[in-house]
Amino acid sequence: MIYxxxxxxxxLRGEDMLIAALQSxxxxxxxxxxxxxxxxxxxxxxxxxxEIQTFFRSSGLSKENIVLGIPRKxxxxxxxxxxxxxxxxxxxxxxxxxxxxxxxxxxxxYHDYTLIRGNGAGKKLSVMLAMVRKKTLDDIxxxxxxxxxxxxxxxxxxxxxxxxxLRNGKDLQDKTYILGDLGISGLExxxxxxxSVVYSR
Numbered sequence: 141m142i143y144x145x146x147x148x149x150x151x152l153r154g155e156d157m158l159i160a161a162l163q164s165x166x167x168x169x170x171x172x173x174x175x176x177x178x179x180x181x182x183x184x185x186x187x188x189x190x191e192i193q194t195f196f197r198s199s200g201l202s203k204e205n206i207v208l209g210i211p212r213k214x215x216x217x218x219x220x221x222x223x224x225x226x227x228x229x230x231x232x233x234x235x236x237x238x239x240x241x242x243x244x245x246x247x248x249x250y251h252d253y254t255l256i257r258g259n260g261a262g263k264k265l266s267v268m269l270a271m272v273r274k275k276t277l278d279d280i281x282x283x284x285x286x287x288x289x290x291x292x293x294x295x296x297x298x299x300x301x302x303x304x305x306l307r308n309g310k311d312l313q314d315k316t317y318i319l320g321d322l323g324i325s326g327l328e329x330x331x332x333x334x335x336s337v338v339y340s341r
Contacts (some may be wrong), residue, residue, distance in 0.1 A: 144239040145163070145164045145205070146161060146162070146163050146164070146172075146201065146202070146205065147161070147162050147164070147205050147206075147207055148160070148161050148162075148201055148202075148205060148206045148207070149161075149162065149201070149206075149207045149208075149209055149300060150206055150207070150208050150209065150284065150289060150291065151208075151209035151212070151297045151300075152172075152180075152209070152210060152211060152280065152297075153297070154253075155178065155179050155180065155181055156176050156177065156178050156179070156180065157176070157177040157295050158174070158175075158176050158177075159173075159174070159175050159176075159177070159182040159192070159195060160173065161173040161174070161199065161201050161339045172199075173195075173199040173201060175195045177191055177192070177226055179314060180283075185286040185287060187238040188286075189286070189287045189288045192287050192289065193288060194287055203288070203289065203290070204292075205292060206289060206290065206291045206292060207292065207293050207294075207300065208280070208281075208284065208291035208293070208294045208295070209294075209295055209296065209297035210272065210276075210277070210280065210294060210295075210296060210297065211296075211297060212296055212297065212298055212321075212328045212340065214272055214273070214276050214277075215270055215271070215272050215296050216241070216249070216270070216271040216272070217235070217268065217269070217270055217271075217340055217341075218241075218268075218271070219256075219266065219267070219268055219269070219339075220234070220237060220265075220266070220267040220268075220269055221265070221266055221267075222264065222266075222267060223262055223264065223265070224263060224264060224265060225325060226265065227265060227287070228266070230255070230265065231286075234251070234267065234269060237269060238251045238269070238271060241271065247273065248273060248274045249271040249273055249274060249276055250271070250272050250273075250277055250294075251269060251270065251271040251272075252269075252270050253267050253268060253269045253270065254267070254268050254337075255267055256268050256336060256338050268337070268338070269295065270299075272294075277294065294297075296340070297321070298319075298321040298328045298330055298340065299330075299337060299340070301319065301321060302319055302330050302332060302337050302340075303334070305317070305319060308311045315333075316331065316332065316333045317331075317332040318330070318331055318332075319332065321338040328340065328341065
């Protein structure tokens with residue numbers, strides 16, 4: 141078995157912090173390490189940092205490739221249908237859409253987007269736009285940095301699970317799948333079509 145890369149995911153689920161390591165290889169991914177830190181919000185920064193350091197030290201994992209998964213409730217998803225003429229300026233057009241959701245200077249968003257379909261000439265562009273309030277994410281990042289964790293990227297927790305499913309699945313291009321992520325606050329449903337996430341609620 142040849143391992144190519146190890147990623148560490150940190151997920152905030154309710155009052156718990158979940159840390160898991162995934163080793164990637166040619167056949168998919170293998171979950172190798174996992175820990176749950178209960179009541180992380182009530183821990184002191186020093187206590188939280190010590191427990192995290194103990195986990196990384198005992199597992200031999202590196203902190204260089206950490207992915208942060210944030211709860212779906214903190215993410216605002218919008219599905220945009222745009223004319224094909226904006227394809228060359230899609231980034232700017234999406235930025236205008238984000239600004240329309242920001243009623244005040246204090247209510248700013250970090251955002252990212254993906255083109256769901258519309259690569260063909262003359263086809264309408266369908267875009268999935270994901271936004272998270274800057275204050276929400278900044279507060280999370282501040283907590284993690286104080287605990288010695290510096291994520292290299294951020295994603296929705298359930299979107300990370302969907303990507304793992306797609307990565308390990310076979311013959312997904314012509315099929316549609318529905319995934320359910322049952323959490324403390326409810327059930328999230330994701331629709332996957334032709335190897336991509338096309339819907340989340």
